[in-house]
Amino acid sequence: MNSQAFDRLIKALLDGDQSVAVAEAVDLRNAGVDNEQIIIGGIETAMGKLEAKCTVEQFNLLEIMLAGRAVTGVIKALYPDGPPPATRETVALASLEGDVHDLGKNIVKTVLLAKGYRVVDCGKDCPLETLIDKAEREGARTICISGLITSIMPLVRQVLPMLQIRGLTGIKVLAGGAALKQASANSLNVHYVADSVFDCVRYLEESTGQAPVQSQ
Ligand code: B12
Known part of the structure; x- marks a missing residue:
């Protein structure tokens, strides 16, 4: 059935x-x-x-x-009820400059909000500097990059070095989306490549030692 x-x-x-x-x-x-x-x-x-x-x-x-x-x-x-009050860490989320796909990014946002994360949505076609500025200003502990076209891979590789230059070494960088999830974390120079937003939530829960949220 x-x-x-x-x-x-x-x-x-x-x-x-x-x-x-x-x-x-x-x-x-x-x-x-x-x-x-x-x-x-x-x-x-x-x-x-x-x-x-x-x-x-x-x-x-x-x-x-x-x-x-x-x-x-x-x-x-x-997800009819809208997000519950945020009780978990702040995540900055974007599709990077040159990538206008945002359906996947928006799903990631909805699911993370439903799981209690605070999400700073930096939009699609987002310049790297803007993403990093917002992540810093909003106190994000994680940056999530959604990538649907392979041409943005070189930009993804620059995220960690740019965070290092800015002294933001505590921020984790996660990649996902149809194009990026075919690459390894090593080749993209990120901490983790998630297969889906649910895989991303499991990774965040494991790395912060938080109890899983069962509801959605
Ligand atoms: C819809 C679509 C469009 C729409 C986008 C509408 C929108 N608002 O997003 C429009 C028509 C605008 C479009 C335009 C283009 N597109 Co297009 N598009 C697609 C299509 C058919 C579906 C993409 C999609 O929405 N998938 C559905 C979502 C739900 O899946 P997802 O993003 O992977 O997200 C899921 C997970 O991956 C995860 N996830 C997503 N992001 C993240 C991030 C993190 C951190 C985590 C944890 C998880 C996560 O969560 C989601 C839910 O599970 C794909 C084909 C495909 N198979 O993907 C082509 C595709 C991505 N497009 C492609 C191309 C080439 C283009 C164009 C260049 C076409 C052109 N000739 O001009 C343009 C412009 C691109 C640009 N500069 O950005 C290519 C890319 C090829 C490549 N590998 O580089 C694809 C693969 C089609 C193809 N084979 O040719 N496109």
């Missing part, structure tokens, strides 16, 4: 049909499927299938934007 329900969710997302996608995601939730499975098995799978529509030869902006809108609707439905 679940595999057919996932297929229907994926189809609705690819069709850009927000209301059907939301209804399918809510049905999955009601059937006991957790948000992690819906995001990874549903949303990420659907967006992976959109890949063919994103090439220079076959770029269909409208279809991709409608699918993106459906993704945003599903995420709102999966």
Whole structure:
């Protein structure tokens, strides 16, 4: 039953049909499927299938934007209550300059907020200096970089050296997103490359010794 329900969710997302996608995601939730499975098995799978529509030869902006809108609707439905008061560390989050993809970044923000983290969202296409300035000003203990295009990898490698120059050696740097998660932490010069936002939360909980939050 679940595999057919996932297929229907994926189809609705690819069709850009927000209301059907939301209804399918809510049905999955009601059937006991957790948000992690819906995001990874549903949303990420659907967006992976959109890949063919994103090439220079076959770029269909409208279809991709409608699918993106459906993704945003599903995420709102999966996290309907809004974030609880922040009780955990501050995380600064961005897609770096040259990368305008922000659907994944926005999912990371929603999930981290739901888990009680304070998130400073520095947006997409964010210059490295701006990210580091905000991380310092807001007292972030972690910087999360979302990367969907491989051309931003050289910029990612500069984050730790720039933090060192600024004397901000206590800040951890995490990378994620479709392009960055295919690289190793070593090659990106970051502390950790997370496979998903849920993997990132587990890493943060383990590295700070905090008890896991079960709810979402
Ligand atoms: C939607 C999309 C777009 C939309 C973006 C809309 C938006 N608001 O984000 C639009 C149409 C704008 C777009 C534009 C372009 N795109 Co595009 N796009 C995609 C597509 C189809 C889906 C991306 C997506 O949203 N995925 C869904 C999200 C939910 O997944 P995700 O980001 O991986 O996030 C999940 C996890 O990875 C994790 N996560 C994400 N970030 C982080 C960070 C941390 C720290 C952690 C812990 C976790 C984490 O959490 C999320 C939930 O689990 C992909 C194909 C693909 N397979 O990814 C191409 C793709 C990324 N795009 C691509 C390209 C080439 C482009 C363009 C250059 C196209 C062009 N010809 O102009 C432009 C401009 C790019 C630029 N300068 O930034 C290529 C990149 C190739 C590469 N490896 O470099 C891809 C892979 C398609 C392809 N194969 O050609 N794109």
